Amino acid sequence: MPEQLIFSIEVFLNGLMAGVLYSLVALGFVLIYKASGIFNYAQGVMALFAAMTLVGIMDGQVPFSHLINATFGTDVHHFGWQLPALLSILLTAGVMVLLAWAVHHFVMRHLVGQEPIILFMATIGLAYFLEGFADLMWGSEIKTLDVGLPQGLNETIDEVTYNIFGYGFFIDNLDIVATVIAALLVVALVLFSQYTKHGRAMRAVADDHQAALSVGINLDFIWVMVWSVAGFVALVAGIIWGAKSGVQFSLSLIALKALPVLMLGGFTSIPGAIVGGLIIGVGEKLFEFWVGPLVGGATENWFAYVLALIFLVFRPQGLFGEKIIERV
Amino acid sequence: MFYREAGDFKTSYQEDSQTFPIKFDRYGFYVALAVAFLIIPLVINDYLANALLLPFLIYAIAAIGLNILTGYAGQVSLGTGGFMAVGAYAVYKLMTAFPEVSMFVHVLLAGGITAAVGVLFGLPSLRIKGFYLAVATLAAQFFLVWVFNRVPWFYNYSASGQISAPERDVMGIIITGPNAPAWAAYLFCLIFLTACALVARNLTRGSVGRTWMAIRDMDIAAEIIGVDPLKAKLTAFAVSSFFIGISGALFFALYLGAVEVGEAFGIQKSFLVLFMVIIGGLGSIFGSFAGAAFLVLLPVVLKVFGADWLGWPTDIVAHLQLVIVGALITMFLILEPHGLAQLWRVAKEKLRLWPFPY
Numbered sequence: 001m002p003e004q005l006i007f008s009i010e011v012f013l014n015g016l017m018a019g020v021l022y023s024l025v026a027l028g029f030v031l032i033y034k035a036s037g038i039f040n041y042a043q044g045v046m047a048l049f050a051a052m053t054l055v056g057i058m059d060g061q062v063p064f065s066h067l068i069n070a071t072f073g074t075d076v077h078h079f080g081w082q083l084p085a086l087l088s089i090l091l092t093a094g095v096m097v098l099l100a101w102a103v104h105h106f107v108m109r110h111l112v113g114q115e116p117i118i119l120f121m122a123t124i125g126l127a128y129f130l131e132g133f134a135d136l137m138w139g140s141e142i143k144t145l146d147v148g149l150p151q152g153l154n155e156t157i158d159e160v161t162y163n164i165f166g167y168g169f170f171i172d173n174l175d176i177v178a179t180v181i182a183a184l185l186v187v188a189l190v191l192f193s194q195y196t197k198h199g200r201a202m203r204a205v206a207d208d209h210q211a212a213l214s215v216g217i218n219l220d221f222i223w224v225m226v227w228s229v230a231g232f233v234a235l236v237a238g239i240i241w242g243a244k245s246g247v248q249f250s251l252s253l254i255a256l257k258a259l260p261v262l263m264l265g266g267f268t269s270i271p272g273a274i275v276g277g278l279i280i281g282v283g284e285k286l287f288e289f290w291v292g293p294l295v296g297g298a299t300e301n302w303f304a305y306v307l308a309l310i311f312l313v314f315r316p317q318g319l320f321g322e323k324i325i326e327r328v
Numbered sequence: 329m330f331y332r333e334a335g336d337f338k339t340s341y342q343e344d345s346q347t348f349p350i351k352f353d354r355y356g357f358y359v360a361l362a363v364a365f366l367i368i369p370l371v372i373n374d375y376l377a378n379a380l381l382l383p384f385l386i387y388a389i390a391a392i393g394l395n396i397l398t399g400y401a402g403q404v405s406l407g408t409g410g411f412m413a414v415g416a417y418a419v420y421k422l423m424t425a426f427p428e429v430s431m432f433v434h435v436l437l438a439g440g441i442t443a444a445v446g447v448l449f450g451l452p453s454l455r456i457k458g459f460y461l462a463v464a465t466l467a468a469q470f471f472l473v474w475v476f477n478r479v480p481w482f483y484n485y486s487a488s489g490q491i492s493a494p495e496r497d498v499m500g501i502i503i504t505g506p507n508a509p510a511w512a513a514y515l516f517c518l519i520f521l522t523a524c525a526l527v528a529r530n531l532t533r534g535s536v537g538r539t540w541m542a543i544r545d546m547d548i549a550a551e552i553i554g555v556d557p558l559k560a561k562l563t564a565f566a567v568s569s570f571f572i573g574i575s576g577a578l579f580f581a582l583y584l585g586a587v588e589v590g591e592a593f594g595i596q597k598s599f600l601v602l603f604m605v606i607i608g609g610l611g612s613i614f615g616s617f618a619g620a621a622f623l624v625l626l627p628v629v630l631k632v633f634g635a636d637w638l639g640w641p642t643d644i645v646a647h648l649q650l651v652i653v654g655a656l657i658t659m660f661l662i663l664e665p666h667g668l669a670q671l672w673r674v675a676k677e678k679l680r681l682w683p684f685p686y
Contacts, residue, residue: 039459066641066643066644067640067644070638070639070640070641070644071638071640107658107662110662111661111662114661114665116458116459117404117458117459117462118661118665120404120459120462121602121606121657121661122657122658122661122662124599124602124657125603125653125654125655125656125657125658125661126654126658127654128599128650128651128653128654128657129650129651129653129654129655129658130654131650131654132647132648132649132650132651132652132653132654133647133650133651135643135647135650136644136647136648136651140643140647256466256595259463259466260463260466262463263460263463263464295478296478296479298474298477298478299474301470301473301474302467302470302471302474305463305464305466305467305469305470305471306467306471308463308464308467309452309464309467312452312455312456312460312464313452313455313456316455316456316457316460
């Protein structure tokens with residue numbers, strides 16, 4: 001087998017893994033969009049916020065310590081404890097629920113019935129707010145997040161592929177774990193939305209707000225719930241991305257990467273988010289591998305957007321999206 | 329009482345269709361122009377110019393440009409940073425290739441080039457609508473920045489990959505480079521801003537502007553009554569990109585002097601200009617000024633207040649600024665979706681009736 005082809009297969013596999021992570025972020029978008037028609041730009045910053053909160057709780061950081069120290073001239077930094085990962089994750093999930101409630105109560109509730117683009121811009125404002133807030137709360141330095149996920153070269157795959165192709169593939173253990181977690185998350189979400197009372201209520205709200213109201217579904221509760229679920233998805237994404245590349249500002253930029261994923265897959269489709277993520281992940285890695293060296297590299301910065309743009313011109317609703325029907 | 333429309337009689341069509349039909353507005357405009365052109369250049373210093381006035385003038389041009397596209401034609405764009413970069417690199421190539429030609433020509437040409445690029449990236453808007461389009465314009469943003477980073481021809485093969493403005497003059501007065509006097513750079517930008525604002529104001533009052541607004545309000549209905557969406561959308565993209573290109577050119581040549589494209593024209597710039605338009609007021613030229621002034625002033629005020637008075641470290645102030653800007657955006661969208669311009673309209677209404685409101 002020619003060497004280039006083998007490399008391509010490796011790149012392809014790595015692209016799939018990266019795609020899973022994009023899908024994970026995109027999933028959070030789809031959930032909120034389906035239930036409330038809000039395109040939540042802040043999803044990426046929510047992942048950042050979740051990861052920072054998790055690190056902060058685990059290390060026992062004092063929230064707003066910089067601000068407190070600067071105002072009162074004190075010198076507090078840490079409570080001096082080290083919490084186990086699982087407990088911290090649960091606590092962070094609690095924080096995300098609080099955040100969901102706050103977002104709904106202070107922002108989204110007042111914007112019901114506005115145009116989608118206004119809602120979108122409101123979430124951009126929210127993203128800015130949350131980013132500054134997270135930095136104020138936990139400090140802006142790059143943090144390492146270690147919740148005990150396995151990392152490094154997967155030796156089994158390396159060995160097996162070496163025996164077959166005479167070249168060992170480099171696949172990160174973390175990516176495999178991420179894939180498994182993402183798959184579990186999707187299954188859990190599907191089960192939740194298909195077979196539980198609240199899941200059904202959520203789908204009813206997604207179909208028609210007023211009809212859902214009229215059969216006695218509490219809209220406020222559903223929306224807080226949806227934002228919480230999106231918060232959990234953000235937490236999972238934040239944990240995995242944080243473990244991969246450290247908790248830092250660039251984490252919130254994955255939100256921008258998730259946008260083309262959504263446009264490819266369609267805003268309203270959970271399978272679309274997964275497939276779109278995989279296409280983008282594989283596409284940008286392969287493009288960088290084959291075409292990147294010819295044009296100077298770093299094509300990953302724009303490939304996803306241009307692909308989505310070209311794709312949209314031919315199919316404006318994405319791969320799995322509902323057909324857009326316009327009425328006057 | 330202070331703001332009166334009554335008693336202002338028009339005796340010719342020309343008077344009736346002038347840019348500011350109300351006497352009070354017109355005189356206000358003349359006074360603002362006189363202050364801006366005659367008084368400020370006398371009192372200007374380097375700090376004032378670099379911290380407040382130049383960024384205000386330049387962002388105001390960009391905000392007017394984006395407002396035409398987003399506020400008047402209803403096409404949300406997140407590619408402003410990329411288009412500003414086109415203007416900056418165009419003016420850089422022109423300045424270095426034709427040193428003897430006047431800077432006025434260069435800046436205008438840079439605007440024209442940006443308009444062409446804008447039309448190119450505006451083509452998908454015929455198929456893609458709403459925030460699908462907003463995301464599609466991200467393609468412009470990232471692709472353009474990447475191109476300017478990777479193609480050495482654009483930065484004249486300089487080792488650092490940066491571009492820096494050489495010294496150029498207009499009628500013997502140096503306006504770019506480190507030796508340019510503050511008042512010259514200020515006046516140069518002011519001339520462009522005034523021209524852009526007048527052009528924008530009159531375009532949006534005229535038939536072109538009306539087709540834009542028709543497309544914004546309901547594109548299908550507009551099409552049925554005979555508005556050509558192709559023409560309306562592409563002219564909006566062209567005019568908007570022209571202004572944004574001018575502002576990008578000025579931003580590089582007169583304000584920063586040296587530019588690293590990812591830093592100066594990144595996605596943050598797109599959001600900043602979008603925020604100016606939202607806070608100022610969508611679909612209002614005055615709003616573009618107000619929004620630009622607000623978001624240029626805010627960091628300076630916060631810095632003076634937080635860092636100098638309270639003695640906070642600058643990074644906290646920077647984070648606080650994010651929090652405040654974010655909160656303001658959402659607050660404006662909730663409380664006053666039409667922005668500062670609407671507040672001004674309400675104030676005018678109150679002034680008109682004061683002191684006898686009934």
